[in-house]
Amino acid sequence: MKTIALYSIKGGVGKTAAATNLAYLAAKDRYSTLLCDLDPQGSASYYFKIRPNKKLNSKKLMKGGDKLLNMIRATDYENLDLLPADISYRNLDLKLDKEDKSSGFLKSALKGVKNHYDYILIDSPPNITLLSENIFNSADVVIYPFIPTTLSKITFDKLLALLKEKSMKTEKIHSFFSMVDSRKKLHGQIIAEMNQSNLNFLKTMIPFRSDIEKMGIYCEPIVHTKPRSDSAISFENLWMEIKTILQ
Amino acid sequence: MKNGRLIRENFQIERLMFNEGFQIEQTGTQIMVHSYYDTFDFLLYQQSYYLYEEDERFYLYNETEDTVYPIRETKKMPFYNSGHFENHRELLKKIIGNRALLPVLSLEIEICNFIMTNSDQKTVARIKQVKFQKLNEGETLIFVEQLKGYKKEVKMLEEALQPYLGGKISSLQQHFFTTKIAHFDYTTRINIKIKSRDTLDTVVCKILKFYLDVIQKNIHGILEDIDIEFLHDFRVGLRKTRSLLVMLKKEIDPWIYRDFKQRFKKIMQKTNNQRDIDVYLDEEDYFRSLVPPEYFEDLHSFFLHLKKGRKNELRKIRRHFNTKFFRETFMQWNDLISSENGPLLISEKAKMPVKEYASGKLKKLIKRLANQAQKIMDHEIPETVHDCRILCKQIRYISEIFAPLFSEGELKYFIAVIKKFQEFLGAYNDAHMQKAMISRYQENIRNGREGEALEQLVPALEKKQEDNYLKFIQTFEQNKGVILEFRRLIS
Numbered sequence: 135m136k137t138i139a140l141y142s143i144k145g146g147v148g149k150t151a152a153a154t155n156l157a158y159l160a161a162k163d164r165y166s167t168l169l170c171d172l173d174p175q176g177s178a179s180y181y182f183k184i185r186p187n188k189k190l191n192s193k194k195l196m197k198g199g200d201k202l203l204n205m206i207r208a209t210d211y212e213n214l215d216l217l218p219a220d221i222s223y224r225n226l227d228l229k230l231d232k233e234d235k236s237s238g239f240l241k242s243a244l245k246g247v248k249n250h251y252d253y254i255l256i257d258s259p260p261n262i263t264l265l266s267e268n269i270f271n272s273a274d275v276v277i278y279p280f281i282p283t284t285l286s287k288i289t290f291d292k293l294l295a296l297l298k299e300k301s302m303k304t305e306k307i308h309s310f311f312s313m314v315d316s317r318k319k320l321h322g323q324i325i326a327e328m329n330q331s332n333l334n335f336l337k338t339m340i341p342f343r344s345d346i347e348k349m350g351i352y353c354e355p356i357v358h359t360k361p362r363s364d365s366a367i368s369f370e371n372l373w374m375e376i377k378t379i380l381q
Numbered sequence: 382m383k384n385g386r387l388i389r390e391n392f393q394i395e396r397l398m399f400n401e402g403f404q405i406e407q408t409g410t411q412i413m414v415h416s417y418y419d420t421f422d423f424l425l426y427q428q429s430y431y432l433y434e435e436d437e438r439f440y441l442y443n444e445t446e447d448t449v450y451p452i453r454e455t456k457k458m459p460f461y462n463s464g465h466f467e468n469h470r471e472l473l474k475k476i477i478g479n480r481a482l483l484p485v486l487s488l489e490i491e492i493c494n495f496i497m498t499n500s501d502q503k504t505v506a507r508i509k510q511v512k513f514q515k516l517n518e519g520e521t522l523i524f525v526e527q528l529k530g531y532k533k534e535v536k537m538l539e540e541a542l543q544p545y546l547g548g549k550i551s552s553l554q555q556h557f558f559t560t561k562i563a564h565f566d567y568t569t570r571i572n573i574k575i576k577s578r579d580t581l582d583t584v585v586c587k588i589l590k591f592y593l594d595v596i597q598k599n600i601h602g603i604l605e606d607i608d609i610e611f612l613h614d615f616r617v618g619l620r621k622t623r624s625l626l627v628m629l630k631k632e633i634d635p636w637i638y639r640d641f642k643q644r645f646k647k648i649m650q651k652t653n654n655q656r657d658i659d660v661y662l663d664e665e666d667y668f669r670s671l672v673p674p675e676y677f678e679d680l681h682s683f684f685l686h687l688k689k690g691r692k693n694e695l696r697k698i699r700r701h702f703n704t705k706f707f708r709e710t711f712m713q714w715n716d717l718i719s720s721e722n723g724p725l726l727i728s729e730k731a732k733m734p735v736k737e738y739a740s741g742k743l744k745k746l747i748k749r750l751a752n753q754a755q756k757i758m759d760h761e762i763p764e765t766v767h768d769c770r771i772l773c774k775q776i777r778y779i780s781e782i783f784a785p786l787f788s789e790g791e792l793k794y795f796i797a798v799i800k801k802f803q804e805f806l807g808a809y810n811d812a813h814m815q816k817a818m819i820s821r822y823q824e825n826i827r828n829g830r831e832g833e834a835l836e837q838l839v840p841a842l843e844k845k846q847e848d849n850y851l852k853f854i855q856t857f858e859q860n861k862g863v864i865l866e867f868r869r870l871i872s
Contacts, residue, residue, distance in 0.1 A: 208528035210503065
């Protein structure tokens with residue numbers, strides 16, 4: 135079993151769109167896949183039209199094992215299940231801090247689940263907290279959507295500095311350029327600059343397209359509704375690259 | 382509802398009404414034809430397996446686990462057996478052995494797919510309405526698949542369906558049942574109750590009758606050439622009959638003994654060549670593995686020659702089975718062993734308890750085996766090895782026939798040891814015969830490369846012979862004590 139986390143400090147960078155489409159592609163490849171929606175906004179759950187079980191809360195999530203397993207719901211697609219988000223996750227950090235939980239809680243919570251799946255994808259909330267540390271620790275690879283702008287660059291540098299300070303493995307992070315607009319000169323410059331750095335940047339770029347935004351209307355992954363669109367093809371290429379990294 | 386339920390005539394699932402915004406909608410219809418394959422005696426069906434072909438692809442369905450495994454073919458054949466599939470070969474081999482898979486049933490299946498959605502338009506259950514062409518008109522099966530996390534919703538659906546449902550049924554079982562499956566055991570595994578105090582003549586006649594039945598049941602499969610097991614079982618039945626005949630030599634009218642021993646021998650000889658070729662062809666993959674790939678083509682013509690030879694042999698067998706001699710042999714044999722007064726056994730021993738008689742005979746045979754094995758250990762002569770193999774067969778057959786008379790534990794181990802001897806000696810003999818077959822064939826070939834390809838096989842066969850010779854000697858040395866102890870125990 136491999137865990138892939140989609141993570142960024144910033145919101146609105148295409149994390150959920152990537153998590154949703156990558157999870158769908160893994161399932162389409164006949165891998166038994168679980169998408170964990172840890173973002174209390176619940177966008178990934180919304181994309182799959184899944185509401186959480188009334189009994190689901192951050193306490194259950196922290197306990198993990200069978201209790202967590204019972205909260206998982208099947209999506210409309212074969213081999214793809216989802217652990218829905220719950221609004222109570224917004225207090226997860228407070229709880230972790232209060233209960234003096236280590237940064238390894240997520241890893242142990244997922245232990246009871248991992249035997250059932252080939253891939254677990256985590257859609258993370260956009261912040262840098264104790265939960266983020268947990269996500270970093272439990273993931274085999276962290277996929278970081280990077281909008282090619284100056285602010286993104288600054289935020290990314292800050293993240294790397296913090297991880298180094300905490301002695302965490304930055305090699306796990308693989309970024310991809312997200313919401314790329316080829317008409318913007320700045321995007322081109324930043325991409326060129328980042329590609330020259332020694333950081334892990336994937337070759338695939340996800341373009342800025344309105345059909346990706348429309349996923350919110352159709353509530354289906356774009357790779358399913360428009361498999362021949364260039365957005366869908368980009369997600370497929372991204373999935374191929376991630377698979378290669380994990381091999 | 383994993384295995385499906387019968388549902389009332391003209392039932393329309395879309396019309397089911399639910400509260401809270403649940404709806405059922407049709408997502409598609411498929412029409413497909415499934416052609417089912419099984420052995421003539423339905424060995425797969427008996428183990429809850431179904432092998433079917435859909436759109437020229439094969440699938441193996443395990444009803445107990447409710448799982449479908451796609452299986453890949455290696456070559457196209459009019460008849461299939463486990464060897465014709467790339468994966469799950471071991472599983473199939475375990476269930477059907479060398480039996481052929483024949484088309485047994487063809488069904489046209491119409492599947493209507495539905496989904497049940499909640500108020501968010503999220504699918505909570507998948508439903509299949511399946512109509513089989515052969516089911517009584519109007520009868521349809523319904524299958525409901527619950528999606529993880531939506532147990533309550535599926536329960537609600539099942540409750541709504543309840544008034545329209547018929548009995549629990551496995552559709553495939555229903556069809557196979559109506560195909561009038563009759564399971565017969567065509568093998569020589571004996572299933573006759575014998576008690577120590579039964580008299581020799583009663584028991585012997587019962588057993589011989591059983592073997593005659595096996596011999597006759599397999600004739601049809603040999604003539605139709607369904608698979609190689611029919612001839613094998615026919616020959617085992619005949620050989621076991623001969624073993625008993627030899628054992629009873631002194632109790633039977635000498636004329637009858639000589640006459641039938643000769644007749645059975647003749648029938649056996651008529652089938653020898655085909656059986657030898659069958660064994661060769663069964664090991665085709667093994668032989669291919671012995672030569673470098675550049676000789677594959679050349680070896681191919683040798684196997685073609687064998688297949689052609691097999692056709693000739695089959696023709697000869699068919700002719701022979703149609704002779705007056707063949708028919709009368711079994712008719713007269715049947716009369717002899719069916720007579721209630723048992724004219725077959727004429728000596729006074731006919732009325733002696735069967736256990737006493739069988740023990741005495743086994744003891745003698747075991748003593749002979751010990752001597753024969755010693756001979757083999759002194760000198761490796763193929764003819765002596767062959768005699769020893771026949772002796773082992775005889776001992777094993779007699780032990781198996783009279784097994785209920787002896788203590789199970791001791792006999793089981795003894796038979797296992799004899800079986801091991803037989804296995805090594807049999808492999809030795811097969812290699813010897815195969816070498817002879819190659820040299821006969823080599824005399825007539827003109828293609829130099831084909832000769833070279835066959836030359837590659839000879840050292841491997843010689844090694845096989847030597848290995849099995851050594852294995853026999855080693856196993857015999859190790860188990861000599863077991864054999865002699867068993868001889869002492871049955872005294």
